[in-house]
Amino acid sequence: MRDLKEYRIATTAGEAVAMLKAGPGKGRYIAGGTDMYLYHPDCDFVVDINQAGLGGIAGTDQGDILIGAATPLQDCFNSDLLQKFAGGEVCKVAGQCGNRPIRTTATIGGNICNALPSADMAPVLMALDAVCFIVDEECQEIVPLNEFFLGPRKTVLDKRLLAGLALPNDVAGWVCETYKLTRSAEDIALVQVAVSMAVEDGALANVRIALGSVAPVPMRCHLAEEQLAGIKLEEITPDLVEIVSVIAAGECDPIDDHRASAEYRTDMVRVLTKRLICRVLAGHGIESCTETDPTDGDHGGVA
Ligand SMILES: Cc1cc2nc3c(=O)[nH]c(=O)nc-3n(C[C@H](O)[C@H](O)[C@H](O)COP(=O)(O)OP(=O)(O)OC[C@H]3O[C@@H](n4cnc5c(N)ncnc54)[C@H](O)[C@@H]3O)c2cc1C
Incomplete structure (x- = not known):
């Protein structure tokens, strides 16, 4: 500039x-x-846009949560409303972005609109079905975050403004788990994985597996998700979880760079997806994954 x-x-x-x-x-x-x-x-x-009335986090009468685009990440980290939503994973991920001085200034809207493959907030918000409120001079459009990214630093916005994001009420009870694999606490992610799902009528429902830093844009693993959706709880086995994780790894398309090789990132997608699926299942009281989790209790960290 x-x-x-x-x-x-x-x-x-x-x-x-x-x-x-x-x-x-x-x-x-x-x-x-x-x-x-x-x-x-x-x-x-x-x-x-900081004085345009776009800051703050609020609940609606329908129970949705609205997050203004100009809300600092530190406010997302500290939000009681977000803490009660899907186990508070949005707060946790916001608290892993950069360091505290950065989070105090950096906004959730800026994190999404920079449209970097490594934007920390994208996978968790995609796994929780977030939608974007986009404004033009005289009209507004609602676009699923899943359809917002077109390429590195490219979004559907053109000259329009992201006014905010909404998390739908019916997602509040899903179990969600995330992991940011990074070289140091303040570095950008090598790999990010977010997994969420619900249980309905004794079967898995609304399965979401979202990835960051392993493709030109933050992405959902639709093929892997389809393998789990609708599966009866008694049919879940460690082998099935392994297969789903391998499929997720096959869907990503990472680059080699000075931080990590594409091969390493792809394998970390497999490993982390498997662990997070097991954690989400455990969160629903399903102990089908018997594998010992070496990162148990650790929710994001240094490679
Ligand atoms: C030291 C350091 C560490 C960092 N660590 C991380 C990290 O760990 N994880 C991470 O994800 N990022 C990290 N970042 C990158 C950055 O801080 C974040 O992505 C941050 O959330 C960007 O928000 P901002 O409000 O500062 O965006 P800005 O710099 O103000 O804007 C970013 C882009 O988005 C556009 N934009 C902003 N708001 C809107 C809107 N409402 N509508 C349309 N377009 C808009 C701007 O035009 C610009 O192109 C780091 C940055 C620094 C300097």
Whole structure:
């Protein structure tokens, strides 16, 4: 942002979109600015959304949870509402992003909109069926987070603004488990896995397996999910869980880089998916996975 010419401050979501579209030149929204500080995107002006009424976490009468796009990650970490939702995994993951000074500034919206394969909040929110509220100057669209990412740093937004995210009430009782594998506490993830599911009428339902850092965008493993959905509890075996984990590993498409090889990341998807499925099943009182979990009690850590 070395050639930045103007810093605009929006007071509503609609005004933010209008300011961005007004030009002249190339504009960008700015929330916490922590990601933009790292990669210095080209732009002539920025539109600050921190005073546009987009911060905060609230429950609706229907029991959904709304998270404003400009809510700092530290507020997500500390939220009592989120703590009570699906075992509090959203809080846990927010608390693993960077360090406390970063989380105090960095927003959940910025984390999603930077659309990095390693964006920490994406897998857990995808595993919990989060939806995005996207605003244009005069209309609003609701898009499942699962359909939000188009490629690295590419989303469906174009010049529109992410106003916030919602977690649906009917997901609140699902059991969810996540794991962030990383080289150090403040580094980005080598692999992230989030698994969630419900039990209905003695069978597994709503199975979600979401991954981060192992494909151009955060992704769901639909083929692996299909193997578990509808399976009766008495039919769950360690072999089935192993097969599902191998299928999940086959669905990802990681890169080799200085942090880890593609081969290592793929195998970690298999290992972590298996462990998390077993933990989720245990959370539902199903002790079908007999494998000893060497990371038992550890919910994210250093490779
Ligand atoms: C030291 C350090 C450590 C970090 N560690 C982690 C980590 O562990 N895990 C992790 O995931 N990230 C990490 N990050 C990256 C970054 O801090 C986070 O992704 C953060 O959540 C980004 O939020 P922000 O509000 O600062 O985004 P910004 O920098 O303000 O914006 C990021 C991008 O999103 C766009 N944008 C922001 N808000 C909106 C909106 N509402 N609508 C449309 N577009 C929008 C901006 O135009 C920009 O392109 C780290 C960064 C630093 C500097």
